């Protein structure tokens with residue numbers, strides 16, 4: 001039967017995305033990540049992962065959804081489920097970016113299934129694995145922006161997205177009877193906002209039947225302002241919104257002419273921020289030191305050599321703290337004790353711990369307080385990494401798809417209304433996409 005069938009395995013109620021689009025015997029799976037739930041995560045580093053049972057364990061605790069035909073017979077053991085070997089679909093998996101809620105489970109897929117990641121994403125994946133910051137690894141194929149690929153009768157074109165993770169992509173999928181755009185994670189207030197907006201000009205020209213869009217900031221619990229006040233379409237940053245540039249400006253103004261040390265904590269997967277911190281160091285006439293893992297990632301991703309902190313530097317920094325800016329990860333927070341007694345400013349730039357309200361967040365705050373340093377944080381992770389509601393509304397209006405499905409949000413019903421009809425697909429059902437309408441089958 002040649003119809004375009006969509007299945008939203010995960011992502012219609014929150015983070016962690018797994019969506020399939022099938023046409024005939026061809027199937028594209030968009031992202032393959034576990035839900036992001038920092039307060040109830042079982043794989044928290046304490047519980048031992050049983051590698052020999054990794055697929056069946058992940059299926060039974062719901063870490064991965066039951067997608068038929070993607071797990072090998074060997075991994076499924078006695079788990080009663082259609083294996084890769086027994087399935088007649090030709091499957092390819094496309095990953096929008098390297099954040100865990102989009103790709104953490106790809107190591108569980110049968111090795112024969114091709115997984116595609118943007119060329120910069122693959123570089124990051126390899127660098128993270130090399131440094132031990134990515135636990136598991138599987139081989140992947142690369143793609144470039146705007147380069148069309150053909151999987152059977154399905155044509156897929158990746159587009160740039162200005163999410164903080166390198167190689168972030170959205171995907172335009174065309175079957176003989178439907179056109180779908182999956183946005184991946186998006187925002188329009190990063191350092192490449194103009195490029196992100198220009199993608200909308202390209203998408204506007206396509207006759208898109210269904211837009212599957214990242215709507216994270218429609219949830220009041222995740223947006224740092226009141227989303228309802230920001231839900232009318234506008235390209236601009238409204239009062240209260242924080243841009244990435246605003247953050248660098250704040251760091252610059254608080255460190256300029258300041259006698260103490262500057263310390264920042266950022267996420268190893270968001271490498272463009274590392275580059276900007278190096279530039280900021282130059283402007284402030286401060287040497288920027290990175291931990292060895294971050295230095296390695298910077299070298300691999302951007303060809304930049306940066307100094308790594310050693311014992312001799314610590315003495316020097318204590319003598320002249322105003323000449324230094326240090327990257328520090330939460331796992332190495334005790335290294336800050338070396339600077340006890342000197343003044344400091346600590347900037348939480350969305351590194352681990354990622355969100356407020358977790359135990360580790362409180363520990364981080366305690367350490368900074370004991371050092372008598374000033375703690376700076378900005379909006380929150382969700383607002384920093386995802387489109388503000390007014391820009392999301394602008395995007396939806398501009399693309400002008402016949403219909404829309406909000407994903408990556410706990411409250412998809414809060415999606416700003418538009419000319420696109422909103423559908424709320426159930427996660428356990430197939431849906432037929434015909435003439436821009438999604439119908440459960």
Ligand SMILES: [Zn+2]
Pocket residue numbers: 015016099101102185408
């Ligand atoms: Zn995400």
